Amino acid sequence: MTSTATLREAPPVAPVGAPGQAGATGAVRGPAPPPDDGVPRPYGTILAFLLPALTLYAAFTAYPFFRTLWNSFHKVLPRRSEFVGLENYATLAGDELFWRAVRNTLIWASTSPLFEVTIALLLALALYAKVPGARFFRVAWFTPVLMSYVVVGILFVWIYNYDWGPVNAALRWLGLGELARAWLGNPNTALPALIAVTTWMWTGFNMVVLLAALHSLPKEVIEAAELDNCGWGQKLVFVILPLVRPTLLNLVVLSFIGKMKIFDLVWITTKGGPLWSTETVSTYVYKRAFEWSTFDLGYPSTIATVWFVIVLAAVLTLTYAFRLREKLEY
Amino acid sequence: MRRLIASLTAVATAAFMLAAAAPAAAQTEVTLWTHWAAEKIKRDFVEDAIRRFEEKNPGVKIKASWYEKTALYAALKTALRAGQAPDIFYAEPDQVEYMENGFLLDLSDLNWQNIEPWAKEAWSYKGKPYGFPLEASTVELYYNKKMVDELGVKIPDSLQLSPDAFLDLVRRAKAKGWTPMSLGVGDRPFPGAYLTHEALLKKLGTDDYDKLLKGKLPWSDPRVVDTLKWLRTLIDAGLLPTSFTSLKLGEAHTYFHTNPGAVMFLNGSWYTSRAFNPPDKGGQPKDFPLGVMKFPAVPGAACNDCRTLSVQGSYVANADTKRKKEVLAFFNSMASEEAGNRWLENVLVQTGIKSDVSKITGPNAEYFRLLAATNKDAKYYFGAPSQIMQGKAKEVFTQVINNAFPAGTIGVEDAVKQLQASY
Numbered sequence: 084m085t086s087t088a089t090l091r092e093a094p095p096v097a098p099v100g101a102p103g104q105a106g107a108t109g110a111v112r113g114p115a116p117p118p119d120d121g122v123p124r125p126y127g128t129i130l131a132f133l134l135p136a137l138t139l140y141a142a143f144t145a146y147p148f149f150r151t152l153w154n155s156f157h158k159v160l161p162r163r164s165e166f167v168g169l170e171n172y173a174t175l176a177g178d179e180l181f182w183r184a185v186r187n188t189l190i191w192a193s194t195s196p197l198f199e200v201t202i203a204l205l206l207a208l209a210l211y212a213k214v215p216g217a218r219f220f221r222v223a224w225f226t227p228v229l230m231s232y233v234v235v236g237i238l239f240v241w242i243y244n245y246d247w248g249p250v251n252a253a254l255r256w257l258g259l260g261e262l263a264r265a266w267l268g269n270p271n272t273a274l275p276a277l278i279a280v281t282t283w284m285w286t287g288f289n290m291v292v293l294l295a296a297l298h299s300l301p302k303e304v305i306e307a308a309e310l311d312n313c314g315w316g317q318k319l320v321f322v323i324l325p326l327v328r329p330t331l332l333n334l335v336v337l338s339f340i341g342k343m344k345i346f347d348l349v350w351i352t353t354k355g356g357p358l359w360s361t362e363t364v365s366t367y368v369y370k371r372a373f374e375w376s377t378f379d380l381g382y383p384s385t386i387a388t389v390w391f392v393i394v395l396a397a398v399l400t401l402t403y404a405f406r407l408r409e410k411l412e413y
Numbered sequence: 414m415r416r417l418i419a420s421l422t423a424v425a426t427a428a429f430m431l432a433a434a435a436p437a438a439a440q441t442e443v444t445l446w447t448h449w450a451a452e453k454i455k456r457d458f459v460e461d462a463i464r465r466f467e468e469k470n471p472g473v474k475i476k477a478s479w480y481e482k483t484a485l486y487a488a489l490k491t492a493l494r495a496g497q498a499p500d501i502f503y504a505e506p507d508q509v510e511y512m513e514n515g516f517l518l519d520l521s522d523l524n525w526q527n528i529e530p531w532a533k534e535a536w537s538y539k540g541k542p543y544g545f546p547l548e549a550s551t552v553e554l555y556y557n558k559k560m561v562d563e564l565g566v567k568i569p570d571s572l573q574l575s576p577d578a579f580l581d582l583v584r585r586a587k588a589k590g591w592t593p594m595s596l597g598v599g600d601r602p603f604p605g606a607y608l609t610h611e612a613l614l615k616k617l618g619t620d621d622y623d624k625l626l627k628g629k630l631p632w633s634d635p636r637v638v639d640t641l642k643w644l645r646t647l648i649d650a651g652l653l654p655t656s657f658t659s660l661k662l663g664e665a666h667t668y669f670h671t672n673p674g675a676v677m678f679l680n681g682s683w684y685t686s687r688a689f690n691p692p693d694k695g696g697q698p699k700d701f702p703l704g705v706m707k708f709p710a711v712p713g714a715a716c717n718d719c720r721t722l723s724v725q726g727s728y729v730a731n732a733d734t735k736r737k738k739e740v741l742a743f744f745n746s747m748a749s750e751e752a753g754n755r756w757l758e759n760v761l762v763q764t765g766i767k768s769d770v771s772k773i774t775g776p777n778a779e780y781f782r783l784l785a786a787t788n789k790d791a792k793y794y795f796g797a798p799s800q801i802m803q804g805k806a807k808e809v810f811t812q813v814i815n816n817a818f819p820a821g822t823i824g825v826e827d828a829v830k831q832l833q834a835s836y
Contacts, residue, residue, distance in 0.1 A: 161494050161514050180808070240599070245656035268658020270822055354602075357658060358817045373490060376510045376803050 154384035161378050171385035181386060183359050184367040185393070188343060191278055191363070192397075196338035198282045200331055203289030208319070210290070211297045221294070225287040232284075236351025239280050243267050267353050270360035277348060277361055285341070289334050296330040297323065332405045336398060343394045364390045441473045443739050444499035446489065448726060450479035452686060454760050455548070455726070461755075466746045473739050475501075493731075500734040501743070504544060506724050507800035512538040518730035519543065522741055527748045531795050532765025535724040545744045546765025547756065548726035550681040551788060552607050554709075555669070558702035560591065560676045572706045572787055573717065576643065579709035580650060586676045587651040594652050595668040595675035597660025598816050603799055604662060605815040607679045609644060610798050611708045611721065616640040618715035619794045626801040628836035632829045636713070641818070641825045643712055648821050658820050663687065663695060670697035679708075682784060683725075685761035689777070705783045722793040723800060724765050757781070809835035 155171055157164045175181055206224055210217045227235070242248050243266035251263035266276040300323065308322045324331075346365035349355060355362035355370070364386065372383035445463075449455040456479065463475045478499070480488065485503060492498040493516050504511060511517050519541045525533055528546065536544035561568065564585040568574070574582065586593040598605045614622045616636050624630035625637065654660055654668060654675070666687050669678035678684070688703075690696035697703065710717045730740045746752075753768030761777055770781050802810055813831050817823040823831075 161516070180805070240659060244659055246654075265656060265658045265820075268656075268816075268820060268822075270817070356812055356816055357820065357822060358812050370808070373487060375808070376508065378490070378494070378510050378514050 159380040192342035207293035232347035544727040592675040597665035599661040602811040
């Protein structure tokens with residue numbers, strides 16, 4: 084609590100180069116001169132340093148973004164494009180498959196972070212408490228994140244196989260054979276089965292980040308809690324969790340954004356099926372751009388634009404909600 | 414001196430021009446991007462055709478780049494837009510977007526005498542032909558003769574079981590703990606649809622079936638509903654493997670002929686391109702008792718002899734090619750009965766090039782005799798649904814008819830409703 088409060092009470096850091104304040108550069112060169120001191124600025128050098136980064140940014144981020152936006156109002160065919168106004172947006176509003184993909188993606192993006200971060204926290208606490216074999220478990224639990232979605236996808240197609248997959252084999256061995264099913268072939272279980280895969284894959288990453296956060300907790304705070312006879316549960320709820328809360332929230336947001344863009348795992352395992360039960364917005368955009376026997380890039384651009392707005396709005400909402408909670412807390 | 418310099422300059426210029434011209438004449442390079450990187454027998458056929466062509470045309474070299482289909486299609490979409498596409502590339506007749514956008518060279522000047530008329534028709538768009546049809550296939554019902562004998566089922570001389578006899582075969586197989594038919598849609602958008610579209614084609618006949626695929630006949634037509642209900646009876650009787658939705662195409666082959674073994678396997682006639690490989694490369698066991706029968710008769714069918722024949726792997730030419738003459742010469746070099754027979758004998762699947770099955774000899778002659786028997790008196794519908802349907806209808810067909818309906822996860826009414834709404 085103390086450290087957080089201290090940080091919050093610290094005076095705001097002035098921007099680098101602001102009059103009267105020494106920023107990182109100012110500390111070395113002295114106070115920055117006022118802008119109208121008549122000293123010539125090395126604009127050529129500044130530009131030379133900025134240009135490579137700006138060029139890359141313009142070519143690979145800004146231009147594609149504005150081009151996608153432009154495309155969304157056009158029918159974009161090879162050698163010609165035709166302005167269609169809001170027609171693509173109107174079509175998208177009534178596109179049942181798109182909304183199904185949106186629903187699936189939102190379900191995935193809203194449930195997966197909760198599973199990942201909760202399990203990761205428990206695992207990180209276990210390692211923090213130095214359970215026997217902690218060093219081995221740290222490596223073992225982190226390993227899945229090192230694999231590519233392609234490898235993981237192929238692996239889980241086998242694991243979920245109806246006839247000889249380990250999941251059904253285990254169920255049969257436990258006498259629960261009636262629960263065995265084609266996990267990726269059933270519209271009711273395909274999406275949860277894939278959510279389980281991403282949870283398995285990303286929990287290790289979250290765990291490592293949380294473990295680092297736990298290790299960086301101020302020892303004096305923990306010791307003070309122990310002097311006050313706090314048990315493990317109390318230390319966790321009243322000391323550790325509030326201190327790692329910013330890390331937890333960042334992990335939730337990162338996981339949320341990752342799932343909003345998920346493509347590879349779905350493409351390898353189900354291609355959006357069965358019956359669009361695992362269709363995500365990314366797979367739908369790809370299908371519309373490359374698999375629907377058309378060269379038109381206008382409609383897929385419309386989907387990408389709308390989805391960008393939805394993701395941006397969701398992230399801003401999450402950030403705003405978390406800030407609100409912090410304000411309420413203090 | 415001046416004259417000497419002028420002479421030397423002239424000689425040097427001539428030598429330079431000759432030197433420049435000679436390699437150019439010998440180095441006319443035609444680029445080809447093609448699927449079949451992993452299908453050795455088809456690749457061998459094409460490489461052999463290139464070698465023969467280059468021998469007869471010493472000034473021309475065909476530079477082939479081999480891809481897998483998905484990667485090829487993605488590369489082509491970008492290359493065509495950027496004007497960087499090769500002179501010749503692999504395509505299939507359902508890719509109408511190439512023709513709609515003027516990317517393909519009109520092949521009217523080709524020697525079409527040795528190409529099957531239906532194959533030319535499959536590649537015709539607004540009255541002009543655009544593709545050289547190498548590969549064609551029918552949907553065949555393969556079976557394990559030994560297992561069928563053990564079930565006490567006799568395949569009639571017509572090679573077509575009645576609806577009741579087929580249902581009986583399915584029930585007998587299930588009673589013995591065998592899977593009646595191997596089929597899987599784990600990695601392909603079409604195997605499950607074989608079942609439905611072959612049944613619908615027989616029930617409706619070619620004209621009405623064509624209308625159905627093109628959205629001119631409603632999916633709620635009573636004949637369509639009856640056929641789906643009949644298929645549902647077969648599915649409910651346990652026709653397909655329990656792992657149908659996750660079973661991949663390659664696995665479905667192995668499931669049929671090796672492990673665990675199924676009584677039947679409904680597949681394109683390109684079954685041979687995998688199954689006739691050595692067993693250690695995924696082929697069927699040596700001396701496997703392979704039989705081929707017709708798809709069963711459908712109750713109340715308009716045309717039980719109707720079946721699908723579709724053109725698949727083909728070559729097309731880039732409309733912007735600067736080597737049109739060489740491209741046409743290469744296609745013409747493959748447009749002969751001799752090349753057609755060579756395709757049949759080596760690739761073991763039908764072709765759009767005219768060929769003579771009676772001239773096939775060797776160990777696979779018996780297989781072609783079987784194939785000819787099942788295709789006797791056949792009335793063909795040219796093109797698979799995936800080649801006829803486009804956009805949303807194709808997507809819904811893939812998800813519903815290829816997957817969910819045969820898997821039993823969607824009922825007849827729902828399937829009809831979804832397909833009807835997709836047009």
